[in-house]
Amino acid sequence: MRAIRNGVITEVRGERLDGSRVYFCQVVQNPSDGAISQQKRFAAALSVASNLLLTACKVVAFVFSGSVSVLSEALHSVGDIVASVLAYASVRVSDLPADAEHPYGHGKVESFAALAEALLLVGAGGYVLYEAIGRFQDPKPIEVDLALWIIVATAVWNVGVSSYIGRVAEETDSEALRADAAHLRADVYTSVGVVVALILVKFSGWLLWDPIVAVLLSGWILLAGGRIAFRTFESLIDRRLPEEELKIIVQILKDHPHVRGYHQLRTRKAGSQRHIDAHILLDDDLSLTEAHDITEDVEDRIRAALPNVHVHLHTEPYQREREHRREEHGDDVHLTPSDDANL
Known part of the structure; x- marks a missing residue:
């Protein structure tokens, strides 16, 4: 997939010729x-x-x-x-x-x-x-x-x-x-x-x-x-990114139609370079290819929204991870608005 920085999302599609689902964004890049x-x-x-x-x-x-x-x-x-x-x-x-x-x-x-x-x-x-x-x-x-x-x-x-x-x-x-x-x-x-x-x-x-x-x-x-x-x-000492930038990241995760939840969001900055990693939860029945495409799309949206950013997302099955966290850790993940409505 693409490594996109400092771009602007112009279009999001969700179809393949064979009818399977794929999610990606088209980005206009700023100066190199x-x-x-x-x-x-x-x-x-x-x-x-x-x-x-x-x-x-x-x-x-x-x-x-x-x-x-x-x-x-x-x-x-x-x-x-x-x-x-x-x-x-x-x-x-x-x-x-x-x-x-x-x-x-x-x-x-x-x-x-x-x-x-x-x-x-x-x-x-x-x-x-x-x-x-x-x-x-x-x-x-x-x-x-x-x-x-x-x-x-x-x-x-x-x-x-x-x-x-x-x-x-x-x-x-x-x-x-x-x-x-x-x-x-x-x-x-x-x-x-x-x-x-x-x-x-x-x-x-x-x-x-x-x-x-x-x-x-x-x-x-x-x-x-x-x-x-x-x-x-x-x-x-790796202080997290400013609050306004964290809000942008969280909003992207919440607004994505296929991200059911997220947790372990961590950010830091090295010079002008931003480093972001998080765990995102997707539907349990997605294929590996579909989960990969969705994850790449989320990463691309974050890269387009913030300059000089390196994003690493770990994908987990939604229902299985929620059950694991409740049983082993006694807590839950951050849910997206669509999931909040279904509780």
């Missing part, structure tokens, strides 16, 4: 996996090039200004370089097909890369906080004008790059790119904070504005890193 991989790689490469350029600009701004707020920006961008390189490497590896030693693919490489990016953010935030506290004790004069223009220019550039990478991350469901986009968005916000600090110092002459803003920026960086780490950790 190859095109999606290419899109992810381009976005990751753009991030690397952009961060190299921006970091060089911010280092120049720090050298000329001596501002600890600008230093926080430069260090943040150094972390962005490492993060974008990790994102680029991870999307290349995660898109490799499954092999004998990695039968579930390489999707979790993206999760590890995202976790590394989060730790980089936390480290950068901690260092900025340390430097800012030192400036409270020993304020130093700073040069504002050149640094101000450089930070404004880099912030405007980052708005465009982060928006593009964020859009690609949502379209391809890439955890590494999503973390990279969060990195760059945090860079935009911290740049705005640095601009505010430089303007306050320029017009008030009070040097403590610089470390005050740096402390606030370090808090923002630490918070952003913590959020990414928490979300990625949940993926690494």
Whole structure:
């Protein structure tokens, strides 16, 4: 049968020329996996090039200004370089097909890369906080004008790059790119904070504005890193799919005319790859071929409804399995609406 991803069901039939039953769906496919991989790689490469350029600009701004707020920006961008390189490497590896030693693919490489990016953010935030506290004790004069223009220019550039990478991350469901986009968005916000600090110092002459803003920026960086780490950790320990996606899967099982019930529905995510397995109950008198065709149809519907999904369904006889579960386990399966009405 077909291995269908990212498609849309357009037609369902149920006949053979010999009169026997067969159930399948006709699917229109979205862009190929190859095109999606290419899109992810381009976005990751753009991030690397952009961060190299921006970091060089911010280092120049720090050298000329001596501002600890600008230093926080430069260090943040150094972390962005490492993060974008990790994102680029991870999307290349995660898109490799499954092999004998990695039968579930390489999707979790993206999760590890995202976790590394989060730790980089936390480290950068901690260092900025340390430097800012030192400036409270020993304020130093700073040069504002050149640094101000450089930070404004880099912030405007980052708005465009982060928006593009964020859009690609949502379209391809890439955890590494999503973390990279969060990195760059945090860079935009911290740049705005640095601009505010430089303007306050320029017009008030009070040097403590610089470390005050740096402390606030370090808090923002630490918070952003913590959020990414928490979300990625949940993926690494195989948290189930989001509730809205579970509802889609359950609805497909309930709506299928030949699925009498289901149980042991389990889901998880590895990077952008979703893994779904469940036991479905079919009529006891179906032939092996008919049961196989129905199972393939259910799997195709799930693949059409969710992107980057691997589905494994185990077929069981309806009446026999219900009796077994009642006798051995003292419970029952989840019934479809048609079966609920017949109880």
